[in-house]
Amino acid sequence: MASRGPSLPRITDVAALAGVSTSTASKALNDTGQLREETRERVRRAAEQLGFTPDSRGRALSSGRSYTVGLITTDSSGRFSIPIMLGAEDALSAGEMALVLCDTRDDPLREQHYLRSLVSRRVDGIIVTGRRTEAREPIDVPIPVVYAFSPSTDPADTSVIVDxxxxxxxxxxxxxxxxxxxxxxxxxxxxxxxxxxxxxxxxxxxxxxxxxxxxxxxxxxxxxxxxxxxxxxxxxxxxxxxxxxxxxxxxxxxxxxxxxxxxxxxxxxxxxxxxxxxxxxxxxxxxxxxxxELEELGRRTAQLLLDAIADNPHPGLVEMPTRLVTRESTLGT
Amino acid sequence: MASRGPSLPRITDVAALAGVSTSTASKALNDTGQLREETRERVRRAAEQLGFTPDSRGRALSSGRSYTVGLITTDSSGRFSIPIMLGAEDALSAGEMALVLCDTRDDPLREQHYLRSLVSRRVDGIIVTGRRTEAREPIDVPIPVVYAFSPSTDPADTSVIVDxxxxxxxxxxxxxxxxxxxxxxxxxxxxxxxxxxxxxxxxxxxxxxxxxxxxxxxxxxxxxxxxxxxxxxxxxxxxxxxxxxxxxxxxxxxxxxxxxxxxxxxxxxxxxxxxxxxxxxxxxxxxxxxxxELEELGRRTAQLLLDAIADNPHPGLVEMPTRLVTRESTLGT
Structure with missing residues (x-):
């Protein structure tokens, strides 16, 4: 197919194909209202046939949440932050949350720009990670934040680090x-x-x-x-x-x-x-x-952030266990 | 600060502090309407004082765009896709577009799940990348797509590859x-x-x-x-x-x-x-x-996607030049 496909089917298209009103189609797809099962089923089949996907942004606006988390990393080379990011993405996607990537390239101006952009997008929370285990200055945003690998200097923040x-x-x-x-x-x-x-x-x-x-x-x-x-x-x-x-x-x-x-x-x-x-x-x-075990560290970070978003923050330092892997350099062949 | 800070300042807070109506505050911050410069300035100062950031989601909904691009990668290890992703993120962030990361871990079911999620979030476009230079089956979505590193098997798609x-x-x-x-x-x-x-x-x-x-x-x-x-x-x-x-x-x-x-x-x-x-x-x-030059490949991919989103697609294969780096293994010391 070409890069630009046909435009997205709309709820009105689904309603027309199913022979019902738009509001009935909407109720059927959202499992709300009082409808006969047969009607619901007809609407569902029409939606499937047209490849209709509901617009999740309406739900986001009405719930006051964006179901999106920002990840701020200073680590362009990615040795440490990439596995953390993948672990976090894994944990978040299970909860239908999207992860927005922000690579600051160690530039404080870029970091400020990203923070403003994430806040204006109304992300539900932010993960901050870096390449060093030194503590870093906390970021100043009015939404939940969890620090991964590089802890915050503020002990009241939630930071997840390697033991x-x-x-x-x-x-x-x-x-x-x-x-x-x-x-x-x-x-x-x-x-x-x-x-x-x-x-x-x-x-x-x-x-x-x-x-x-x-x-x-x-x-x-x-x-x-x-x-x-x-x-x-x-x-x-x-x-x-x-x-x-x-x-x-x-x-x-x-x-x-x-x-x-x-x-x-x-x-x-x-x-x-x-x-x-x-x-x-x-x-x-x-x-x-x-x-x-950086992927696991990323998963734990995401879970703690989801808790904080659900108004259940865990302030303090979480030390994640490492794992000894034994091979020939100590055991011989 | 604690993980959960105070709630975000609202436009009504800005208006109250500046001593104007909400609609005047909104006009002042959006540079619309007819207002005295002094009033505009007073509203701006109030917004700054409160740390007010406008909600960009309203603009997104009314423009029919989300200012967001999805990146689908199959390459958990990241050797090739990470620099591509960072290059794309760099080019997109310059245009105030956010990059949502989707790591499929080579699982077709996970890929389908991500595609549905990205479409329901109404992303403006999708970048698809992988770890091999073999061509891959195109994805089936009604929005612009550009393939990076792993080209699409469909020559009508836009694919950016290494020469x-x-x-x-x-x-x-x-x-x-x-x-x-x-x-x-x-x-x-x-x-x-x-x-x-x-x-x-x-x-x-x-x-x-x-x-x-x-x-x-x-x-x-x-x-x-x-x-x-x-x-x-x-x-x-x-x-x-x-x-x-x-x-x-x-x-x-x-x-x-x-x-x-x-x-x-x-x-x-x-x-x-x-x-x-x-x-x-x-x-x-x-x-x-x-x-x-994978970062450059990522940047070019993002630019081609932005073109396609602006209804100016470039179907076909784009081969990106490599760069010879000479060192001691051929030149000696």
């Missing part, structure tokens, strides 16, 4: 359960909240088994490779496990260890973080890592 | 310009349209410089590594360049060549495809590759 403490602790407990007793930690910049939180949880969980200081650098494979050189020079055979703050770093660690003739996990066990499949599965060997 | 022939040819011309005369091609499954199209363009552009047959396998680093073993066993020193159908394959090719002591690009030049930064930049050496 990074639990995630990092789970890798350490796993390494200890495998008999590892000298664990080093290689991670991202000390200026990043996620790197600091994971490092602190690693130190706390490892206790006496922790070696040296957390090694902070870029979130990159290159830093992972370089960190291995630094670590082996300083501590050599003292280390039997390296827990990493990201899968990219862990993949670089594995590559460099292999190049130096060290076996993973026989000589050193390695763990990642994120369960980013393009890294975790392509790594040689594949990585034991922490899945952030 | 894969041009993209693959550009890598071959680049290799020939560097003096390479024995080019092999390693790519994805022969059942994939994108792999076949890129292979055909490579053979055609390379002419006598093409070595052997296109090597089809998985879209993976593992296949890239394995293909090097096969290629060196069969053709050994006959090959001075390997053009790959994806960056993942090219990264595997580079890794295996390094492990075998072959220098890239001194012994063999390598090219990728996609300019997927996590692969192309992390590869050792970084990859010369083809950028699909």
């Amino acid at each position: 990074d403490h639990g995630g990092a602790s789970s890798t350490v407990r796993h390494l200890l359960s495998l008999g590892r007793r000298r664990i080093a930690h290689v991670t991202g910049p000390a200026t990043h909240n996620s790197a600091r939180a994971r490092a602190a949880a690693t130190i706390e969980s490892a206790g006496d088994a922790f070696v040296g200081e957390p090694m902070h650098g870029e979130w990159s494979e290159r830093w992972g490779r370089h960190a291995v050189d630094v670590l082996l020079r300083c501590c050599g055979d003292e280390v039997d496990a390296i827990s990493c703050g990201s899968d990219q770093i862990a993949r670089g660690v594995c590559d460099r260890l292999r190049e130096l003739g060290r076996s993973v996990p026989d000589d050193l066990a390695v763990t990642g973080y994120d369960n980013w499949s393009v890294m975790a599965l392509a790594s040689r060997p594949p990585l034991t890592t922490v899945d952030l | 894969d022939h041009g993209g693959a040819s550009s890598t071959v011309r680049h290799l020939l310009s560097l003096g390479r005369r024995r080019i092999a091609h390693v790519t994805g499954p022969a059942t994939h349209n994108s792999a076949r199209a890129r292979a055909a363009a490579t053979i055609e552009s390379a002419g006598d410089a093409f070595v052997g047959e296109p090597m089809h396998g998985e879209w993976s680093e593992r296949w890239g590594r394995h293909a090097v073993d096969v290629l060196l066993r069969c053709c050994g020193d006959e090959v001075d360049a390997i053009s790959c159908g994806s960056d993942q394959i090219a990264r595997g090719v580079c890794d295996r060549l390094r492990e075998l002591g072959r220098s890239v690009p001194d012994d063999l030049a390598v090219t990728g495809y996609d300019n997927w930064s996590v692969m192309a930049l992390a590869s050792r050496p970084p990859l010369t590759t083809v950028d699909l």
Whole structure:
């Protein structure tokens, strides 16, 4: 068919085909009023035959709701916000709510523009998400808002975040359960909240088994490779496990260890973080890592927003559990 | 602020604060009617003070338009559809149009559900995108539709696709310009349209410089590594360049060549495809590759849809140019 098809059938077309008045057709399709079942059925058949779809905007206007939620994201690259968005969309669509996407590209002016536009569209609520786990300034709108991944600085807001403490602790407990007793930690910049939180949880969980200081650098494979050189020079055979703050770093660690003739996990066990499949599965060997369960985080965010829209807000911080995924980098083949 | 703020200020609140009638306030804010500039200004100040945002839904209903576009994607993983979506969103938001996200997860029932929902919301148009370059069955709705990345099987529809022939040819011309005369091609499954199209363009552009047959396998680093073993066993020193159908394959090719002591690009030049930064930049050496310019494809799709909504459809196939990005895997350091 051509891009521009015939115009939409109207309720008057349905009424004409069924041989009833427009108001009877409307009652039949909305299951209201007192009509004979036979009449209702005739109208329904006419609607089906014509491909009639009721205009949901009237319902929206009369109910004072738009059945629409806005999603504000600062994360154009999408690594973290995309799964959150898909989870939220999944939960919302089950309730016949539409998700409007607003990508601010980290531009405060763009964010203000989007907020005005969403309010003028009378969206029922807004989800705000970002690429960092640092808390952000709340947005100022007179409708329900839930923050996902990047929490609001205001504790009275509802924010849904990843339990990074639990995630990092789970890798350490796993390494200890495998008999590892000298664990080093290689991670991202000390200026990043996620790197600091994971490092602190690693130190706390490892206790006496922790070696040296957390090694902070870029979130990159290159830093992972370089960190291995630094670590082996300083501590050599003292280390039997390296827990990493990201899968990219862990993949670089594995590559460099292999190049130096060290076996993973026989000589050193390695763990990642994120369960980013393009890294975790392509790594040689594949990585034991922490899945952030971001789709589930998105679903939970949407549910909390639906609650708030229904006048049942849940102020405060919700920490979502992570999931440890074990693979060859700790278990061997 | 709490999740549920105060209720939205209404036009009557603005009128009361400005000391005018509701109809005067409405005229002042809509720049209609005959009013003194002083009155208009007083109403504007009152609106600003109260944080009043006009309800755009009335305008939408009276104009017969919703200023909303639906985006149907089958690509939950998002590698290709996310940049397309962001480009479309960017072009649409400039025209005050909102983008509603519908992720079908490759489920035809879910797609039908979304189409009904979008039609009942009276979206002005729909963008359909997917993860494969194979043509897909058109959707049946009485509103404008434009297909992005995955074209419609109906030539009367508007479809915007990547010029894969041009993209693959550009890598071959680049290799020939560097003096390479024995080019092999390693790519994805022969059942994939994108792999076949890129292979055909490579053979055609390379002419006598093409070595052997296109090597089809998985879209993976593992296949890239394995293909090097096969290629060196069969053709050994006959090959001075390997053009790959994806960056993942090219990264595997580079890794295996390094492990075998072959220098890239001194012994063999390598090219990728996609300019997927996590692969192309992390590869050792970084990859010369083809950028699909998917954000631009998304923008063009949105513009064509806006044209169609304005009763100016452009039926047919639009092929978008790719961009060659040169890096160390062909140029050296």
